[in-house]
Amino acid sequence: MPINKIMPSFDEAVADIPDGATIMIGGFGTVASTASLLLEALVRKGVKNLTTVSNSCGFGKDVWKLMGAKFPEDMDVLVRNNCIKKAIASAPVSAVYQNNFEKKLRAGEVELEMVPQGTLAERIRAAKAGLGGVYTPVGTGTAVEEGKETKIIDGKKYILELPIKADFALIKAHKADRWGNLVYRYSSRTFNGTMAGAAKVTIAEVDEIVELGELAPDEIHTPGIYVDRLVVRPEKYEEADEAEISQDAKESHEKYLERKSA
Amino acid sequence: MEDKFKLDRETMALRVAKEFQDGNYVNLGIGIPVLAANYIPVGREVVFQSENGILGFGEITTLGEGDPDLVNAGGQTVRPAPGMSAFDHAESFTMIRGGHLDISVMGGFQVSEKGDLANYMVPERKIGSIGGAMDLAVGAKRLIVVMNHVTKDGKPRVVRKCTYHITAIESVNLLVTDIAVIEITDNGLVLKEVAPGWTPEEVQSLTEPTLIVDPDCHEIELM
Numbered sequence: 001m002p003i004n005k006i007m008p009s010f011d012e013a014v015a016d017i018p019d020g021a022t023i024m025i026g027g028f029g030t031v032a033s034t035a036s037l038l039l040e041a042l043v044r045k046g047v048k049n050l051t052t053v054s055n056s057c058g059f060g061k062d063v064w065k066l067m068g069a070k071f072p073e074d075m076d077v078l079v080r081n082n083c084i085k086k087a088i089a090s091a092p093v094s095a096v097y098q099n100n101f102e103k104k105l106r107a108g109e110v111e112l113e114m115v116p117q118g119t120l121a122e123r124i125r126a127a128k129a130g131l132g133g134v135y136t137p138v139g140t141g142t143a144v145e146e147g148k149e150t151k152i153i154d155g156k157k158y159i160l161e162l163p164i165k166a167d168f169a170l171i172k173a174h175k176a177d178r179w180g181n182l183v184y185r186y187s188s189r190t191f192n193g194t195m196a197g198a199a200k201v202t203i204a205e206v207d208e209i210v211e212l213g214e215l216a217p218d219e220i221h222t223p224g225i226y227v228d229r230l231v232v233r234p235e236k237y238e239e240a241d242e243a244e245i246s247q248d249a250k251e252s253h254e255k256y257l258e259r260k261s262a
Numbered sequence: 263m264e265d266k267f268k269l270d271r272e273t274m275a276l277r278v279a280k281e282f283q284d285g286n287y288v289n290l291g292i293g294i295p296v297l298a299a300n301y302i303p304v305g306r307e308v309v310f311q312s313e314n315g316i317l318g319f320g321e322i323t324t325l326g327e328g329d330p331d332l333v334n335a336g337g338q339t340v341r342p343a344p345g346m347s348a349f350d351h352a353e354s355f356t357m358i359r360g361g362h363l364d365i366s367v368m369g370g371f372q373v374s375e376k377g378d379l380a381n382y383m384v385p386e387r388k389i390g391s392i393g394g395a396m397d398l399a400v401g402a403k404r405l406i407v408v409m410n411h412v413t414k415d416g417k418p419r420v421v422r423k424c425t426y427h428i429t430a431i432e433s434v435n436l437l438v439t440d441i442a443v444i445e446i447t448d449n450g451l452v453l454k455e456v457a458p459g460w461t462p463e464e465v466q467s468l469t470e471p472t473l474i475v476d477p478d479c480h481e482i483e484l485m
Binding site: 193 | 315325329331332334335348350355358378390392397400428431432
């Protein structure tokens with residue numbers, strides 16, 4: 001039978017993600033690099049107690065709507081709907097905007113494990129590559145070193161960092177074929193490319209599905225072996241709960257515009 | 263000294279950019295560092311890296327014009343440019359951690375006399391983001407920190423020992439502040455340049471550790 005990883009809907013793509021699962025969320029922090037509709041489907045399913053693995057922890061759809069994003073939900077949709085128990089992230093909070101994650105963290109409603117960004121990438125890659133961990137010089141002499149095994153190699157101190165294993169990876173790509181070969185656009189590859197294949201099941205949300213053979217072998221960024229499911233974005237976005245844009249988001253956007261024009 | 267002339271953000275960025283040599287690969291942090299991209303010395307080709315996975319990108323776009331799939335680490339949209347490449351995060355930090363970047367420029371809260379850097383969390387806030395700072399501080403061949411010399415209430419940021427959370431130990435090579443340029447050496451902090459109208463003694467009085475005044479210490483040169 002021909003391989004076909006294409007799922008008919010976002011809800012079906014996430015249907016078997018249980019409460020308490022560990023999920024990797026691709027992207028860098030911008031909504032364009034985020035599997036926005038898969039995250040919304042997870043909320044519709046009503047999952048609880050997730051452990052998430054991601055670079056940042058979301059700004060919220062209001063911020064992205066003001067920036068003109070077509071699909072505006074980022075990881076904040078999981079945060080504000082109380083789906084998360086613990087986040088493993090490198091940049092969970094912003095210096096200029098208090099996100100919902102920071103509010104919940106201060107209220108003691110979520111746990112956080114903060115990981116330097118390169119270490120996060122390498123711990124994910126270790127899981128993907130079947131390694132027992134990596135030794136990195138990053139974090140020596142800082143809070144990151146506490147409680148970890150260290151080793152002197154060639155006169156330099158390294159910290160042993162263990163792989164981050166996950167049940168599901170939710171990633172965003174630009175184009176795919178039915179085998180799951182993926183192509184990303186520019187800086188939206190980021191953690192999407194790193195996480196593809198790092199979890200037991202990788203689900204990719206894509207802009208477009210093309211015929212097998214249309215993507216040139218040298219053009220493919222993620223070979224299909226790393227991808228289990230595909231789901232394509234619709235033409236039109238249907239907002240689940242249409243609400244007024246918050247004052248916080250408006251103020252933050254104003255600040256952003258000032259900073260940019262300065 | 264409170265009302266004496268201090269360098270503004272753009273001028274600090276201009277001084278930082280003087281450090282970029284022809285052919286350098288450079289990562290610029292959010293804030294003042296990213297402004298340095300506008301002041302590359304004439305005749306030098308400098309390639310910028312952004313930790314979210316792009317190398318050799320163009321300038322920041324004007325409002326509303328950008329491609330949301332092409333942003334720098336601050337989330338600002340940038341233009342594609344000839345020679346630009348894109349890659350995933352593991353590759354990006356292989357580049358950063360593996361010593362392939364010539365220069366990393368970042369902001370700071372405190373720098374110690376040994377070159378320790380604290381820049382990801384202010385103690386009062388209790389929450390901060392490490393982001394890529396630890397990797398960039400450890401991995402680049404040369405780390406330049408740019409920051410104001412003292413805090414808002416006049417306390418030294420150049421300190422004997424950092425009291426804020428440490429980003430990386432013994433990693434800063436050059437410090438550019440709004441009143442001085444200081445090189446961090448094995449012997450200690452060497453004062454190389456002072457802002458116009460400032461004496462080495464005045465800079466020292468706002469600095470916790472003892473500065474070694476370079477015999478050639480002079481007014482900050484911008485060109």
